[in-house]
Amino acid sequence: MSVVPATPPADLPRTLGALRASGHELRGVKAEIRDNLLAALRAGRDPWPGIVGFESTVLPQLERALIAGHDVVLLGERGQGKTRLLRSLINLLDEWTPVIDGSELGEHPYEPITPASRRRVAELGDDLPVAWRHRDERYTEKLATPDTAVADLVGDVDPVKVAEGRSLGDPETIHYGLVPRAHRGVVAINELPDLAERIQVALLNVMEERDIQVRGYTLRLPLDVLLVASANPEDYTNRGRIITPLKDRFGAEVRTHYPLELADEVALVEQEAELVADVPRHLVEVLARFARHLRDSSAVDQSSGVSARFAIAAAETVAAAALRRAALTGEANPTARPVDLESVPAVLRGKLEFASGEEGREDEILEHLLRRATADAARFRLRGVDLTPLAEAVAAHPVRTGERVPAAEVVAALPAVESLTEVARRLDAAGTEDPGPMASAAELALELLFLTRRLAKDESADGDTVSYG
Numbered sequence: 001m002s003v004v005p006a007t008p009p010a011d012l013p014r015t016l017g018a019l020r021a022s023g024h025e026l027r028g029v030k031a032e033i034r035d036n037l038l039a040a041l042r043a044g045r046d047p048w049p050g051i052v053g054f055e056s057t058v059l060p061q062l063e064r065a066l067i068a069g070h071d072v073v074l075l076g077e078r079g080q081g082k083t084r085l086l087r088s089l090i091n092l093l094d095e096w097t098p099v100i101d102g103s104e105l106g107e108h109p110y111e112p113i114t115p116a117s118r119r120r121v122a123e124l125g126d127d128l129p130v131a132w133r134h135r136d137e138r139y140t141e142k143l144a145t146p147d148t149a150v151a152d153l154v155g156d157v158d159p160v161k162v163a164e165g166r167s168l169g170d171p172e173t174i175h176y177g178l179v180p181r182a183h184r185g186v187v188a189i190n191e192l193p194d195l196a197e198r199i200q201v202a203l204l205n206v207m208e209e210r211d212i213q214v215r216g217y218t219l220r221l222p223l224d225v226l227l228v229a230s231a232n233p234e235d236y237t238n239r240g241r242i243i244t245p246l247k248d249r250f251g252a253e254v255r256t257h258y259p260l261e262l263a264d265e266v267a268l269v270e271q272e273a274e275l276v277a278d279v280p281r282h283l284v285e286v287l288a289r290f291a292r293h294l295r296d297s298s299a300v301d302q303s304s305g306v307s308a309r310f311a312i313a314a315a316e317t318v319a320a321a322a323l324r325r326a327a328l329t330g331e332a333n334p335t336a337r338p339v340d341l342e343s344v345p346a347v348l349r350g351k352l353e354f355a356s357g358e359e360g361r362e363d364e365i366l367e368h369l370l371r372r373a374t375a376d377a378a379r380f381r382l383r384g385v386d387l388t389p390l391a392e393a394v395a396a397h398p399v400r401t402g403e404r405v406p407a408a409e410v411v412a413a414l415p416a417v418e419s420l421t422e423v424a425r426r427l428d429a430a431g432t433e434d435p436g437p438m439a440s441a442a443e444l445a446l447e448l449l450f451l452t453r454r455l456a457k458d459e460s461a462d463g464d465t466v467s468y469g
Contacts (some may be wrong), residue, residue, distance in 0.1 A: 004401050007095050007245060008132035008134070009096070012096065012132050013098070013102065013130055014129065014130055015126060015127055015128060015130055016109045016121070016124075016125070016127070016128040016130060016438060017126025017127065017297075018130070019098055019130050020126070026108055026111060028402040029070040029093070029138075029184055029185060029186070029224050029225065029226050030066075030226055031069070031095065032092075032224065033066055033089070033092040033094060034067050034069065034094070036092045036094070036187055037063060037066055037067065037092050038067065040092075040247055041063075045094060046323075047063075047088075047091060048088050049091065049272065050087070050090070051081065051083065051085055051088060052081075052082070052090070052259065052264050052266035052268045052271060053081075053083065053257075053258075053259040053261065053265075053267075054256070054286050057257065057260070058254060058255070058257070059064055059086070061252070061254045062074075062085070062252075062254050062295045064252075065251065065252030066092070067160055068251065068252070068315065069121070069251070069293060070250070070251025070252040070405055071207060071226065071227040071228065071249065071250050071251055071252070072228045072229075072251070072252045073192065073228070073229045073230070073231055073247075073250045073252075073253050074086065074228070074229070074230045074231070074249065074255075074256055075230075075231055075232070075233045075254070075255050075256065075259070076154050076230070076232070076233065076256030076257065077232065077233070077255060077304075077305030077307075078173075078232070078304065078305050078307050078460065079258075079305060079306075079308045079310070080256040080257060080305075080307075080308065080456060081256065081307045081308065082190075082230040082256055083188075083230060085241070085432020086141070086186075086188040086190075086230065087138065087139065087188070088142070089134055089186050089188075089226070089228065090136060090138075090139045090161045090186070091135075091137035091219060093138055093139075093185070093186070094135060095134065095135055096132045096133070096134060097132065097133055097135070097138070097184065097230055098130050098131070098133075099130070099131050099132070099184075100112060100120065100128065100129075100130065100131070100132055101115050101128075101129035101131040102129070102131075103116075103117045104116070104176060104181075105117075105180055105183040106133055106137075106138075106174060106179060106181070106184055106185070107182055108184060108403040109121070109130050109186070109254050111129060111222075113183070113221050113222055113223075114221070116319060125223075131188075134293075137185075138182070138185030138186065139180055139183065139184070139185060139186045139188070140179075140182040140185060140187050140188070140190045141189075141190065142178055142188070142190070143161050143188050143190045143191060144189050144190060144191045144192055144193075144194040144195045145194055146194060146195075146196060147199065148196070148199055150177075150197070150198075150199055150202045151175075151177055151178045151304070152177055152178060152205070152242055153178050153179050153199065153202060153203065154177045154179060154202050154258075154397050155175055155176040155177040155333045156174070156175055156182060156299050158179070161410055163189060165359050169400075170373070176293035179203075179206050179223070179225065179227075180221060180223060180311055182223060182225050182426050183221075183223050183224060184225070185222045185225060185226075186225070186226045186228060187225050187226070187228070188228050188229065188230075189193070189227070189228075189229040189230075190229070190230050191230060191231065191232070192229040192231045192242060192417060193231050193232065193242050194232065194241075196443070197241075197243050197300075198313045199244045200242065201243065201245075201246075201316075203246060203249075204225075204245055204246060204249065206223065206225075206227070207227055207246070207249040207250075208247075208249055208392075212399055212463050219238055227250075228413050229250070230320060231257070250357075252425065252441035255418075258295060258305075258306070258308060259308065261381065261441070262285070262288055262292065263290065265271075265288035265291065265292065265311060266284050267282070267290070268284055268308055268311070268312070268342075269284050269287065269288060269311050269312050269315050272312045273312045273315040273316050274316060274341050275315060275319040276314060276316075276319050276320055276323045276445040277319040277320070277322040277323040277334040277335065278319075278322070278324070278333070278334065278335045278336065278436065278437075278443070279318055279319050279335075279336040280335065280336065280427065280428065280437060280440050281378060281431075282381050282427050282428075282440075282441070282444055283315075283318060283336050283337075283338065283340075283341065283376075283440070283444075284315055285380075285381070286338075286341060286370075286373050286374050286377040287311050287314045287315055287318070287344070287373070287374035288311050289308055289372075289377055290311070290314065290344070290370050290373035291308070291311040291314070292312050292373075293369040293372055293373055294306045294310070294352065294369060295442040297365065297369060298354050299354060299355055299358045299361070299365045300351075300353070300355060300357065300365075301354060302353055303308045304353040306352065307351065307468060309351075310348060310351050310352070311350065313348055314344045314348055315328055317343055317344055317347050318336045318341060318343065318344065319336055319404070320343075321336070321340035321343040322335060322336040322337070322340050323387075324403075325340065325403045325404075328403070328404055329404060329405070329406040329407075330406065331408075331436065333434050333436055334436065335407065335434070335436025335437055335439070335440055336408075336440060337401075337407070337436075337443045338402060338440070338443040338444050338447050339402055339443060341370060341374065342402070344370065345366035346363075346468065347366055347369060349362055349363070349366060352366075368430050371451060372452065373433045374444075374447055374448075375447075375451040376446060376454070377444075377446060378445070378451075379448065381426050381427060381444075382427075382445060382448060385419055385423060385426065386419055387419055387423075387445060387448070387449055387454070388419075389415075389417040389418065389419050390415065390419050390420060390423075390445060390446075390449065391418050391449050391454045391455055392417065393415030393417050394446065394449070394455060395455070397413075397415060398412060399413045399414065399446065401439075401443055401446070401465045402459075406435075406441075407434075407438070407439035408435040408439075409437040410435070410442065410443065411435040411438050411439050411442070414438075414442050419445075420442060420445070423441050423442065424437075424438055424441050425441075427441035427444065428438070428441075428451060431442040
């Protein structure tokens, strides 16, 4: 989310009379989102910055639902970007919107809904003070947990207000919950099935009749909210943990998915990963392929999914391994190399759930799929390059690599063969004096020769690897 500006523009109206004189028109939040979405589409602007891989699948469905004015539930496995997508709805709200200054629910000056605000409008008329709320303040998010109470979402009687002398039946004794306080905004409930059924019942009137019920009496509050939610498809369809009347009140159900294309997976990692060292794109491609192989593997429990965060965390781990290696070898500009990939399975094994019957084989499965991903990425990036001269030269003069071998030492040991020039060009390692990119590119070529059984290699006790014929 963006940082809310300290103050709204100075030229905005500050009283109800000035607001009317400015020609401001009241729009419901769903109409506001619809108008801003259509304006962005007509202007060719991207309404969903930072959302990768949903352009032709999820986003068109979501846009239709928003244009129709529907409340929406996103269904998808963990780590598919559901929360990121929900938070992007902020971009479709007006940057600033007027509210009654001091109102508890952020009511529009034209339509007060609480007794206190109605009284102020009647008393002050055009002198009613107006404040301006930024769109970031109009998005409310709640992670559903089993201990969530009705009071959290809807509200409850405030004992402090009662103690001040007000009648227990006075509607002004209510302390409003999250949903009423999101009036004229977006309410997002993550993992909706985790709400207890009796709590889900409390949302029924909010979604359909737009009123709330607290402690035996009903307040008619015409709430103006867009309610969106996320859920795991297994919870939603098989366990029956979203009650049927609540499912019926969502106007649209949109399914999300993991990136369908390798390029989208790579773009997502490059966008989201916070890297402490340079990770060349060919290694990011290896990690993206690794995640995709895990999603296709029968050895991994696919009902729990393989989150997109897996590849992101893997890239961050590889970058950390490169920085650690640089500290050990004294390299000034750490660049990740294929040797750093070895750190991924051990560190990220806990992010996966394996199928029953695979106990004890987890490391073997991960190492096999990582080697397969490395080979696939290397074949794709180096297809058409004749690596035979490199294999013959290394067979005659073995090359030593490893986490304790500096990049400059790796490059100095490489044979002078023309195929390495093409390898450097293909893997974006040409045209730099820094030995890191070239060492990374050369190691990938050597790894491909090893995985295709055209070279052998031995690992020493200190972790170094010697490639030879």
